[in-house]
Amino acid sequence: MMFGKALKIGIIAALGIGLQLISLGGVFAEPSSSTVTTASGGYSARFRVEGSVANPTTFTLSKLQALPPTSENVFFYTGQGPVSSKFTGVLLWDLLNSVGVKTDPSIKNDIINKWLVVTGSDGYTVTISAGELDPSFGGQQVLVAYAQDGKLLGADTGFARLIFPGDKAGARDAFWITSIKVH
Numbered sequence: 405m406m407f408g409k410a411l412k413i414g415i416i417a418a419l420g421i422g423l424q425l426i427s428l429g430g431v432f433a434e435p436s437s438s439t440v441t442t443a444s445g446g447y448s449a450r451f452r453v454e455g456s457v458a459n460p461t462t463f464t465l466s467k468l469q470a471l472p473p474t475s476e477n478v479f480f481y482t483g484q485g486p487v488s489s490k491f492t493g494v495l496l497w498d499l500l501n502s503v504g505v506k507t508d509p510s511i512k513n514d515i516i517n518k519w520l521v522v523t524g525s526d527g528y529t530v531t532i533s534a535g536e537l538d539p540s541f542g543g544q545q546v547l548v549a550y551a552q553d554g555k556l557l558g559a560d561t562g563f564a565r566l567i568f569p570g571d572k573a574g575a576r577d578a579f580w581i582t583s584i585k586v587h
Contacts, residue, residue, distance in 0.1 A: 445526030448562040448580045455586035456518060458504030465563050468494050468550050471502060476547060478567060480574045487574060491567045493549035496520075496584075497537040505534065505586055516541060519587050522566055525580040530566060532576075534586070545569055548581070 454460040461467070471494040479488045500520075507514035516535035523529050536542040547567040550557055557565055562580035571577075 445524070445580060447559045448525045448564070448582045451564060451581040451583055453499065453503045453584045453586070456506045457500075457586050458506060461503050463499070463564070465550055465556070468499075468548065468564060471498055474498075474545070474547060476545060476567065476569045478569045480568075480571055480577070482574045489552050490554070491547055491549040491565075491569075492551040492554075493547040493564070493567065495537075496532075496546040496548055496566070497539065499548055499584075500534070500537070500586070513541075521583075521585045521587065522578050522581060523583045523585070524578045525562070525582045528578055530576045530578045 450462050450464045452460065452462045473492055474495050475490055475492045477488075477490050479486065481487075505515065505518060507518070511517070513535075515538050516533065518534035520532045520534065521529055522532065532546065533542075536544050537546060547569070549565045549567045550563060552561075557563055560579075564581045566576065566578040566581060568574075568576045
């Protein structure tokens with residue numbers, strides 16, 4: 405009997421804490437650029453582009469904003485319902501060009517042999533073929549977004565988020581980007 409009452413009190417307390425956390429939704433101070441991300445997820449203030457590139461580079465918000473900006477109005481479905489927003493960021497293709505993807509000039513169209521793995525701090529990964537992005541082939545306008553509807557992204561998605569404007573669902577929209585590796 406005592407155990408049952410203690411369990412009920414514990415559940416009520418946990419629900420109360422959950423409701424308090426929900427009521428705070430969206431009230432976050434943006435973490436500093438020294439924030440460390442972990443494999444368990446959370447805010448990322450930088451990501452690294454590495455692998456088969458000439459100049460492996462760590463990107464912060466200011467480095468992303470130094471590249472040519474692009475804005476896209478997108479609509480897609482998520483587990484929480486439809487999303488319709490204007491995202492601003494950098495074309496992933498432009499970002500790749502800024503670090504120089506290594507290709508073998510003796511192999512015709514070697515860029516289509518390359519692929520990228522984008523990883524979030526929560527371990528979520530998205531794989532993209534470079535040919536999908538190259539304007540000579542697929543030409544998809546994939547964004548590394550840093551703003552949504554005119555506001556910088558925050559703690560709920562990290563400072564940078566992958567956006568696929570043509571996708572019907574947001575499954576390839578990786579949050580909390582920590583790395584982009586070119587293979």
